[in-house]
Amino acid sequence: MTIMTQSTSSLLFLGKAEDPDCARALEYCQQHFLHVTYCLGKWGDPLPEDIRNWEGDYIISYLSRWVVPESLLNRAKIAAINFHPASPEYPGIGCNNFALYEDAKEYGSTCHHMAGKVDTGRIIKVRRFPVHPEDGVEEILQRTYENQMALFFEIAELMAAGKELPVSTEIWTRPPFSRKQFDELFRITPDMSADEVRRRVRAISYKQWQPYVEIHGYRFEYVGGK
Template sequence: MGANYRCVLLTSDRPDLADAAETFARKRFNVRHVSRHARDEREFPRAAAAAIASGDVDFLLNYLAPMIVPAGVLGCVRREAVNFHPASPAWPGVGSASYALYHGDSMFGVTAHRMTSRVDAGDIVRVIRFPVRPDDTCETLFDRALGATLSLFYQVCEELVSVGQLCPSGDRWERAAITRAEFEQWMTLSATDPPGEIARKVRALRHSRLPGPFFEIDGVRVEVPRNRDSGGASKGESSFRDRCGLTQSTRGKHD
């Protein structure tokens, strides 16, 4: 156990990743609190805040937990508060894999950074990068990123054990963190969008476990049906309406 360092660990509720991260951390630190959180949770756990408020927690490790850590909590961590972001420094915030696919990035990755009061804005301490494959979807790219975060977590923990602190890697965030509201707006298609734009966003956003993309016609916002192929978009607006099942009678059900 590294110098008997004390840590608080927050993880996602995905069992394979959370189990591995917790097991690894417990072998190296005195873990004062660990909790798992669903992707829609926003409130910082009170038990974690209480443990950190004691003033003897050296490290706060946020491994894919979705909530923002309050500034007051960060200020009570003795050494390092580290977040593990499942994307490269090019894409802070939400929707990272989708934006990378949409913009045709050749590389993706995962980022460990110090936490500040601003989301995905603190000093970057380590990055793992890997190529985007020609056949990648949002789902395959994001799943590979999640797997890479575990390797990143191991590397950062080993450095904390051996050194007790982290050094900036020299990497820089390339933009401000993309917000949930901005991503939701970007996910929304229109029947007047060019066919190529529709196809690119469907490829960039389609995921079997997450919603989107959506279309909005005449003020109605509905998820693009999953049994429809984006290739038909080239036939134009009327084809897009038919492909999405947005007939006049269907629209009436949503009014």
């Protein structure tokens, strides 16, 4: 049985508001680090000015809604790391959607050092899982978050124990996907092949987020069918 003592390191935790996984991750940090500053937010929330002036040992970004400015990253004396809900083949926004669109056979979660440009920092560790042909957005998201949570506990335990972080041989394989590329996935036009439509519908359809059909500049709800 391993008994963990509380680390005296200081830590800044940035996460998503009203998210159970973020709450679990933050609780772990508060139990295992003596000095924890945290900020939870939603899309569009500004990063508080007092957070920008934080100084300490570690920064952890877990499903954070902010692009962390490089000036703040530089204030972390030991490491500033992010838990990205995708494998290195899918940096940026809409990563699970692009994996489904490309009929990926494998997906995962990545822990990496943060750099000035999003999803470009050195990779610490990756957890992967298979993607099945019948999987949609809901299924892949569930397994992604399960693996990301497991990866967090593995890496955070090393940090709390003062141990060195792993160094992965994996690298990011392409530039981060942009908001423009993600928004384009929603659009279906009459000239698209049946396979192209299938891939877009699979990649995007989730709860209130659905593709649309565009004809001569007009948008119509996509109903589906064969």
